Amino acid sequence: MAGRRRTTALIGDDNTVVVAGKRLTWRTLRKLPQLPSPAAVLVDNGADALAALRHHAVHGTELLVATESRVDERMREELGESGFAIVLPDGAVTLPRLKRVEESGRAWLLTSGSTGRPKRIGHTLESLTTVTADQPPRTWLLPYSPGTYAWWQVVTLSLTQADQGLVVIEPHELEDWPKIATEHGVTAASGTPTFWRQAIYRDADALAGVPLEQITLGGEPVDQAILDQLREIFPTTRISWIYASSEVGASIVVHDGKAGFPRTWLDRDPHPERPVLSVDGDELVIRSPHHGAGQIGAVHTGDRIEYDGDRVLITGRLDTDEINVGGSKVSAGVVRNVLMGHPGVSWARVFARKAPLVGRMVAAEVVPNRSLGPITDADLVQWCSTRLPDYGVPRRIKFLDQIPQKETLKSDV
Amino acid sequence: MGEVMTAQGRALPAEDTADLREIGFRSLDFSELALRVEDELGDELNFDAPGLRRIATVGDVLDFIEQLQSA
Numbered sequence: 001m002a003g004r005r006r007t008t009a010l011i012g013d014d015n016t017v018v019v020a021g022k023r024l025t026w027r028t029l030r031k032l033p034q035l036p037s038p039a040a041v042l043v044d045n046g047a048d049a050l051a052a053l054r055h056h057a058v059h060g061t062e063l064l065v066a067t068e069s070r071v072d073e074r075m076r077e078e079l080g081e082s083g084f085a086i087v088l089p090d091g092a093v094t095l096p097r098l099k100r101v102e103e104s105g106r107a108w109l110l111t112s113g114s115t116g117r118p119k120r121i122g123h124t125l126e127s128l129t130t131v132t133a134d135q136p137p138r139t140w141l142l143p144y145s146p147g148t149y150a151w152w153q154v155v156t157l158s159l160t161q162a163d164q165g166l167v168v169i170e171p172h173e174l175e176d177w178p179k180i181a182t183e184h185g186v187t188a189a190s191g192t193p194t195f196w197r198q199a200i201y202r203d204a205d206a207l208a209g210v211p212l213e214q215i216t217l218g219g220e221p222v223d224q225a226i227l228d229q230l231r232e233i234f235p236t237t238r239i240s241w242i243y244a245s246s247e248v249g250a251s252i253v254v255h256d257g258k259a260g261f262p263r264t265w266l267d268r269d270p271h272p273e274r275p276v277l278s279v280d281g282d283e284l285v286i287r288s289p290h291h292g293a294g295q296i297g298a299v300h301t302g303d304r305i306e307y308d309g310d311r312v313l314i315t316g317r318l319d320t321d322e323i324n325v326g327g328s329k330v331s332a333g334v335v336r337n338v339l340m341g342h343p344g345v346s347w348a349r350v351f352a353r354k355a356p357l358v359g360r361m362v363a364a365e366v367v368p369n370r371s372l373g374p375i376t377d378a379d380l381v382q383w384c385s386t387r388l389p390d391y392g393v394p395r396r397i398k399f400l401d402q403i404p405q406k407e408t409l410k411s412d413v
Numbered sequence: 414m415g416e417v418m419t420a421q422g423r424a425l426p427a428e429d430t431a432d433l434r435e436i437g438f439r440s441l442d443f444s445e446l447a448l449r450v451e452d453e454l455g456d457e458l459n460f461d462a463p464g465l466r467r468i469a470t471v472g473d474v475l476d477f478i479e480q481l482q483s484a
Contacts, residue, residue, distance in 0.1 A: 326440060355444035356477075363448070378420055395445040396452065 010057055012158050016139070016165035018184050019047040026054055026159060036085035036093060037061035037102040040076070042068040044089040046168035049146030053155055056107060057125055064108035064120065066147035069407065071110075075118065109149055109246040109292070121246040122293030129156040130250040130290050137163035138214065141181050141189035143174060145407045149246045150219055154190055171407065174198075178206040190216035190242075193226045194347070194411040198403045200229055201346045201367065208233045218242040220410050221314050221333050224259040225340040231257055243314060248299050249290025251275040259337070260311035279305055283318055306331055313337075320351075326358030330392035335362055338387045339394070344368055344375035347403040349411065350394060364394035367403050414438075414474060417446050429472030436471075443474060450478055 013026045029051045041052040056063040083100040110118040144151035158164040167184045169177045199207045222241040243252035275288035284301045304321040315333025332350040339348040347367040355361040377397040384393040404411045415425040
């Protein structure tokens with residue numbers, strides 16, 4: 001049985017870290033000057049973000065790390081008023097407007113802010129280190145934007161466990177990551193469904209050449225179609241999906257290759273290492289041992305669920321997932337899953353459009369799978385008509401040339 | 414309107430007086446038609462502008478769409 005540790009010692013300090021094609025280790029990353037604490041370190045590359053994290057781990061400082069582009073002027077002012085020195089990529093430091101005592105060892109994350117402005121969630125290296133069982137030796141791809149919860153998940157794994165190398169992918173390298181991953185022997189990769197879909201869409205053969213033993217999906221609703229497509233390309237690879245957020249941490253991990261999680265996981269007896277999952281109305285509620293500061297107890301996640309036989313599907317955000325078409329309600333996530341199930345569709349987004357008589361109508365944007373020949377909106381309407389009620393069929397479908405992707409590797413589906 | 418009907422596997426009758434219920438042109442079809450017009454014009458339409466009134470025939474639909482475009 002694998003050993004379980006509760007330590008954030010820098011056991012991985014000599015793990016390989018590949019940045020901009022250079023093979024380094026955590027220990028040999030560029031040394032940053034002594035950082036102030038509390039500090040918001042704004043970076044323009046992955047290597048500096050890792051260096052800031054290691055500095056935090058060694059010195060126990062209070063740290064927020066994020067890409068420069070993610071923290072606008074207003075947020076920088078707010079951080080300064082909350083006691084953070086702002087450290088820019090060139091090393092310039094803006095001192096805080098409020099002086100306060102640091103919270104030693106506190107790591108701050110910015111939530112994705114999909115419902116408004118990003119907010120800060122407090123963690124510690126320990127609360128962010130959720131993989132504690134010993135892992136087989138692996139080299140992990142790191143495509144995530146520095147400072148996001150998913151980024152912390154991968155980097156804490158590499159820093160606190162032996163033989164967990166990292167290959168950092170910068171935003172400008174995202175289109176070619178399979179080539180870089182193959183070159184550096186990446187055996188494990190975590191990304192959003194959008195990230196995986198793009199990789200398949202761009203060059204499935206290049207993706208198939210990456211010697212992946214572990215594929216992880218998270219950050220967005222995970223549909224059966226993307227799991228099946230990855231399984232076809234990687235027949236023997238372990239494919240997992242994770243439900244995680246800054247607020248509740250990594251709370252659901254599914255390895256059986258199916259979308260959703262077993263219904264039997266709801267309302268299980270409390271266990272110190274395992275989150276308790278429940279449903280309130282149609283909202284997922286989680287009580288998690290990996291929660292952020294102040295998120296103790298049952299957290300209403302804002303994510304909407306639907307039951308599908310013995311599975312619980314997470315269909316999307318509660319405030320945007322449900323579309324009311326003339327009094328009949330349909331889940332955008334469910335419609336999207338149907339569209340994504342069409343072999344000619346590489347990506348889809350489903351949303352409501354204002355319409356006369358019925359108030360809202362279901363509409364969609366679709367990126368077709370170029371390798372399977374042309375499809376028309378009529379094909380897709382026909383496909384959906386046999387799988388959805390009338391009011392759930394997207395009547396207006398717009399075709400896009402490429403899969404949209406944000407810095408967070410998500411596409412706002 | 415013909416495109417919406419065709420997409421549903423039906424044909425648009427020639428007479429403006431044709432009853433929508435009889436030809437199976439439902440609320441969803443009407444709404445789709447409005448969105449098609451919106452897409453054609455490349456501009457958001459004010460669906461509240463024409464006001465509430467009975468839309469029972471093919472001619473009523475066409476009048477409504479015309480009103481939308483000029484609103």
